[in-house]
Amino acid sequence: MPALDAFHLARAQFGFTVAFHIIFPAFSIGLASYLMVLEGLWLRTGKQVYLDLFRYWIKIFSIGFAMGVVSGLVMSYQFGTNWSRYADKAGPVIGPVMAYEVLTAFFLEAGFLGVMLFGMERVGRKLHFFATCMVAGGTFLSAFWILSVNSWMQTPAGFGVGPDGRMFPTDYWQVIFNPSVFVRVPHMVLASYLVVAFIVSGVAAWHLLRGPSTPAVRTMFSMAMWMAAIVAPIQIGMGDLHGLNTLEHQPMKIAAMEGDWDPSGPDGAPLILFGLPNMEKERTDYKIEIPHASSVILTHTWNGRVPGLKEVPPGDRPYAPVVFWTFRVMVGLGFLMFGLGLFSLLARWRGTLFTSRALHRMALLMSPAPLVALLCGWMTTEIGRQPYTVYGVLRTADSISPIALPGIATSFAIFAVVYFIVFGAGVMIILRLMAKPPRAGETGVRTDLPTRTAGIHPGLPGAVPSGTGEVSTQPAE
DSSP, X not given: OOOOSHHHHHHHHHHHHHHHHHHHHHHHHHHHHHHHHHHHHHHHHOOHHHHHHHHXXXXXXXXXXXXXXXXXXXXXXXXXXXXXXXXXXXHHHHHHHHHHIIIIIIXXXXXXXXXXXXXXXXXXXXXXXHHHHHHHHHHHHHHHHHHHHHHHHHSOOSEEEOTTSOEEESOHHHHHTOTXXXXXXXXXXXXXXXXXXXHHHHHHHHHHHHSOOOHHHHHHHHHHHXXXXXXXXXXXXXXXXXXXXXXXHOHHHHHHHHTOOSOOBTTBOOEEEEEEEETTTTEEEEEEEETTHHHHHHHSSTXXXXXXXXXXXXXXXXXXXXXXXXXXXXXXXXXXHHHHHHHHHHHHHHTOTTTOHHHHHHHHHHTTHHHHHHHHHHHHHHHHHTTEEEXXXXXXXXXXXSOOHHHHHHXXXXXXXXXXXXXXHHHHHHHHHHHSOOOTTOOSSOOOBOTTSTTOOSBSTTOOBOTTXXXXXXXXX
């Protein structure tokens, strides 16, 4: 393992803050879209159950969104404190792109978030739904800009390097739409949808296991299982495309992920299922292999060439032990999520979706799986890029600020204490909200529009009354 010094501690601090940050935007991206679907279904069908779920999850969304904003602000300050040389050299390229994220996505989210959270009794239902759509669109747009920057760091394009070592843009279309952005953005957005699908299914499964089911609990479990069954296989396919893109542009990352030290010969490359990459002896110990499988997966040919870490000097290799195992954890969890989706389809076909305790226990157990997979995927991507911040152009060792170990250690310790207290409290509040089932007439967002509001009937706007004057609460299963 690398020695603990100012350089590696600064990397660890950035990794710590990003690990806290990334889960909240992913949760917000998926949950904002879920809220948009719930409100749209309520307006279309008038069923109270969709409104109850909207009001239930919007409270959780507001807390998660706030924590994502706070953690993102803290993370960005490190560009000026611990990584000022990176900001100085790459700032002319990435600075404007990050500014676009603030000027478009963040302003869009902030501008409509208040209407979404507090405006249902003050604006018409169509305008409120428009605000919800804008917040959902803003989260997606924010993800695009941030991933465009990160993708450029992985596969840089559209820039030049001046005599002082500073990068400058030559074609912003190539900077924004760099070679990996079209696989990385869908991969992240689909991961966000899986995060919310499995959290929602876990909450529903918890309440299904604890007591009699309600229309709201059954509806959110059914919707979440549909999402898992549909998105999980698509995500596996997108992961395959991501791997092909990485093989083309970052071959040493692929070599570290596969645990391959020597490039494959004419007989193709085996897939190492398990093993222990040894950086000192330049080999992977205790290997369990499947012949030709790596060539088939990565090149879609029986004897395709797969790179090896020995093709570059030791100083240019990513730290294979971490990349190797985080990649396997991510892939393993992905197939488990796919399996749960298939299990839910079988239960739905048998008519036991809401009565199968085995399915409910598995859904509850698997609820944090997409978050773990997300973190492992991020570690695979970022550690696999090393030793570069801008792949093949700017080394990480040349990106750090001239700051001593005590300064970084102090800030790291403060971050750790504050993060665990603040975000621990936020997560506890979210868990306490989730522990209570959604109820008919869920409170949190008022829907009783005043009679003077033009075009809106007083009472529950958008609700379709039945012949008895009651609002339908039957879920669409």
